[in-house]
């Protein structure tokens with residue numbers, strides 16, 4: 412049996428024996444082609460495909476300081492939910508302080524022999540250029556995501572090791588600001604996204620300049636006055 416391209420259908424309405432024979436031949440050929448398609452489908456694995464089905468990230472409001480990171484949801488795949496990063500208010504920070512993107516989690520799936528090879532968290536402040544931080548592989552299914560949902564399908568993977576913790580307040584002036592994020596998985600079936608550069612998850616925050624309190628300024632001046640008086644009295 413050979414699998415040849417189908418011929419164009421013969422003109423409709425012809426009734427000569429020759430035409431009937433042609434139609435029978437075509438019917439046989441169509442059967443052959445159908446069988447060829449079935450055999451081909453059976454021989455090939457399922458169509459290779461990949462995707463992202465969940466994403467989370469953490470903000471550490473004081474970097475290495477004592478405050479603990481706060482986790483937010485990006486694309487949330489389960490019934491257990493965290494506060495959504497999109498639309499969140501991250502609060503107010505002192506000018507020159509440190510607050511970091513301290514954690515991220517990306518959940519991916521794959522089938523048909525395809526593979527996920529890496530992931531990144533992309534971020535930017537006030538619509539500037541995006542910067543990327545790699546998220547390393549952490550575990551295969553079965554696992555629990557950041558919100559506590561369990562996933563056990565073959566091919567499900569959890570990427571949860573952020574390779575650095577960028578300070579998103581670096582160089583940011585006093586005022587109100589936006590922090591945009593989206594996630595990219597690099598796969599043998601192309602890049603897969605959670606959010607996108609054009610349609611990211613967006614939170615807001617503000618930066619304030621520290622102004623000396625009148626009372627502390629008064630205390631400082633009073634302290635200096637005491638020191639000057641002590642020096643003068645020691646000399647006499």
Ligand SMILES: [Ca+2]
Pocket residue numbers: 471472473474475476477478479480
């Ligand atoms: Ca901290």
